[in-house]
Amino acid sequence: MRDLYTHLKGHRLVSVLAPLFKMLEALFDLFVPLVVADIVNTGIRDQDTAYILSRCGLLVALALIGLTCSVVAQYFAARASVCCASSLRRALFAHIQALGFSEVDTIGGSTLITRMSSDINQVQNGLNMFLRLFLRSPFIVFGAAIMAFSLDRTVATVFLLAIPVLFVIVFGLMAITAPLYRKVQTRLDSVLGATRENLSGVRVVRAFARETEEQQRFTNFHTALTRLQLFVGRISALMNPLTYVVVNLAFIAILTLGARQVQGGWLLDGDVIALVNYMSQVLIELVKLANTVILISRALASMNRVSSVLHTPLSMTFPSATAPAQNSAAVVFDDVCLTYHGAGDESLSHISFTAQSGQTIGVIGSTGSGKSSLVHLIPRFYDATSGTVSVLGRPAAQWEKGELRKKVAVVLQKAQLFSGTIRSNLLWGDETATDAQLWDALEAAQGAAFVREKPLGLDEPVEQGGRNFSGGQRQRLTIARALVGKPDILILDDSASALDFATDAALRKSLRELSWHPTVFLVSQRTASLRKADKILVLDDGQLVGQGTHTELLDSCPVYREIYESQFEKGGDAQ
Secondary structure, X not given: OHHHHHHHHHHHHHHHHHHXXXXXXXXXXXXXXXXXXXXXXXXXXXXXXXXXXXXHHHHHHHHHHHHHHHHHHXXXXXXXXXXXXXXXXXXXXXXXXXXXXXXXHHHOHHHHHHHHHHHHHHHHHHHHHHHHHHOHHHHXXXXXXXXXXXXXXXXXXXXXXXXXXXXXXXXXXXXXHHHHHHHHHHXXXXXXXXXXXXXXXXXXXXXXXXXXXXXXXXXXXXXXXXXXXXXXXXXXXXXXXXXXXXHHHHHHHHXXXXXXXXXXXXXXXXXXXXXXXXXXXXXXXXXXXXXHHHXXXXXXXXXXXXXXXXXXXXXXXXXXXXXOOOOOOOEEEEEEEEOOOOOOOOOEEEEEEEEOXXXXXXXXXXXXXXXXXXXXXXXXXXXXXXXXXXXXXXXXXXXXXXXXXHHEEEXXXXXXXXXXXXXXXXXXXXXXXXXXXXXXXXXXXXXXXXXXXXXXXXXXXXXXXXXXXXXXXXXXXXXHHHHHOXXXXXXXXXXXXXXXXXXXXHHHHHHHOOOOOOEEEEEOOOHHHHOOOOEEEEEEOOEEEEEEOHHHHHHHOXXXXXXXXXXXXXXXXXX
């Protein structure tokens, strides 16, 4: 709730005006039974048509004033809830952007999407209803009881008995359903996760003809969600019948006691009608309150889920300024170990090496040997569990975040493009880059030829994820995007896997001829792609089992020689 209040503070005025106008509307509603009683007691009894019409005009005036107050209140409530949800969503998105890879891996992408969308929408709806009804309904309930006492204390005792029972029903059911709604949102995460996984891997699913199995898997998640929602719905459905039973018993009591009071001459017929109207108002408002409570309980469950992400501590912090350099090497690993959150074993164990400026460093090893883990420590996507990673003469932890990411450019294994144009994607590397610089980057990435063939060139549209380009084209565009910023360190994390041998060789040649001579880390499964590297790092099960040139490793590293010979025997060593 503190997070909700924090984002609502900037909208205090509308947050106060919404319930205030609702209270005014409720106040006018409380006068209606008194006017009706007056019509019966005076106008109808005396058959005074003029009096009846004047009182009917008063009822119309009360209705119009109440309608105006209601419209104004709903406007302010909607404005406050939308603005608060918007602020909350921006804060959540900003915090997610600040989370490290470890936190995102732990929380999960699908649940973050749910909390950004469904959960915040639930919070918005709950806040809207709270501002509109949560104060109005109790005001009507207690106001009706007070007005009933002003008419007759004996009959009003029914209100004193009925109202506590109704509150026990309402808030008792809320206490039961609130934790269940939290479980509903968790099950919704599972459904969204299965959907997201199937949509992103639809080609793999179809390639292995696994549609039936995946449909069954989705059905299992969906069935579990549906059963839980039905269970919560059945409990919530008890609200209306239980309240109606209590209120109808109250009606019977009011009419019974009211008849005795009328016969004794202590109460008029119109007053009994007013008492019944007040009990009807209590019923209507408690039903509204019950529905509001259900919605608010769901909103609170969603707010707790959002707050859990907002209060997820950051595993790494960045200084506001960069510390002075300590040596001139581009990258230095000094006895570095890495253990992922929740993992039992180390992914990297006691890694030590030095990469000088302008060198090309190859990284090779079997699947799962820790190649990506190693290069992800350089731009500080993760922090080393122990040991020190130094970048351009400074420990990576002492670099200001933006400055480090400008110095180190990473092209990940999965080529990711964003909807827009080729130009807008390339400008991610440097927003101030000219067209000439963009074409230079494309030339170096071996992508200029296919871009020139496009009808709009640099302005060719890019669909979400770059799905209107082939895998090799996407990889070359992402490499060009990294080159636009002219980084001091360029990391290609198996980002040329979709390229043919000739294009791969041309790419490696152009990287060696770059004018600013960056330090290049090439992560690859192909020994042919790394044979001309100044130094090759060989990883096996998270350990650095060899480092040196291609020739040196063939003689000294059995793991590298095994990889080389397996590839050579299969098809020869491409140059």
